[in-house]
Amino acid sequence: GAGVSQSPRYKVTKRGQDVALRCDPISGHVSLYWYRQALGQGPEFLTYFNYEAQQDKSGLPNDRFSAERPEGSISTLTIQRTEQRDSAMYRCASRQVLSTDTQYFGPGTRLTVL
Amino acid sequence: TQLLEQSPQFLSIQEGENLTVYCNSSSVFSSLQWYRQEPGEGPVLLVTVVTGGEVKKLKRLTFQFGDARKDSSLHITAAQTGDTGLYLCAGARTTDSWGKLQFGAGTQVVVTP
Numbered sequence: 001g002a003g004v005s006q007s008p009r010y011k012v013t014k015r016g017q018d019v020a021l022r023c024d025p026i027s028g029h030v031s032l033y034w035y036r037q038a039l040g041q042g043p044e045f046l047t048y049f050n051y052e053a054q055q056d057k058s059g060l061p062n063d064r065f066s067a068e069r070p071e072g073s074i075s076t077l078t079i080q081r082t083e084q085r086d087s088a089m090y091r092c093a094s095r096q097v098l099s100t101d102t103q104y105f106g107p108g109t110r111l112t113v114l
Numbered sequence: 115t116q117l118l119e120q121s122p123q124f125l126s127i128q129e130g131e132n133l134t135v136y137c138n139s140s141s142v143f144s145s146l147q148w149y150r151q152e153p154g155e156g157p158v159l160l161v162t163v164v165t166g167g168e169v170k171k172l173k174r175l176t177f178q179f180g181d182a183r184k185d186s187s188l189h190i191t192a193a194q195t196g197d198t199g200l201y202l203c204a205g206a207r208t209t210d211s212w213g214k215l216q217f218g219a220g221t222q223v224v225v226t227p
Binding site: 106 | 118145147155159200202214215217219220
């Protein structure tokens with residue numbers, strides 16, 4: 001695709017519900033990253049993949065958060081039993097090859113937990 | 115505690131003035147990047163610096179990586195209203211898994227006509 005896409009763009013859910021956030025990276029990009037960003041702050045690293053392998057998940061806040069990228073392309077970030085403190089902008093980024101630094105960010109999913 | 119400390123947090127200047135934004139850490143980074151983010155959009159990469167002491171210039175923007183690879187600065191000459199945005203530094207720490215980036219909290223820059 002032309003750029004990184006994320007869906008849904010906005011998600012409102014009730015506390016205790018599970019949510020799944022989707023990221024569709026730029027076609028052929030090797031690496032995929034998930035970040036969480038508070039308003040006016042820098043992105044906070046959550047996890048990242050090279051191809052289908054999860055390389056680092058040290059930024060996931062707790063075991064309610066998980067991510068997968070089963071075929072090395074689309075990725076899903078799942079939050080189980082959502083809590084109000086999970087409300088944030090969740091951003092995805094992709095990188096073309098392992099030797100380049102440039103990450104291309106998606107528009108984000110704004111999650112609101114009521 | 116933020117791994118990368120950016121200062122100032124907010125900067126408002128008039129068109130034509132110069133500004134400098136700082137990014138500091140006690141950690142060593144194998145590379146450091148600067149991004150600009152506009153409201154409602156994702157961050158967009160401006161530059162990557164990888165060598166201690168390196169200076170890169172992109173038109174009116176000058177980026178410097180500290181000799182010890184722990185800090186960086188972004189200097190904008192003759193700012194324009196189009197320079198308004200959230201400026202973020204991000205680093206790949208030598209002790210982290212390769213490919214992992216740590217972001218600073220950002221400096222919000224507002225350039226008024």
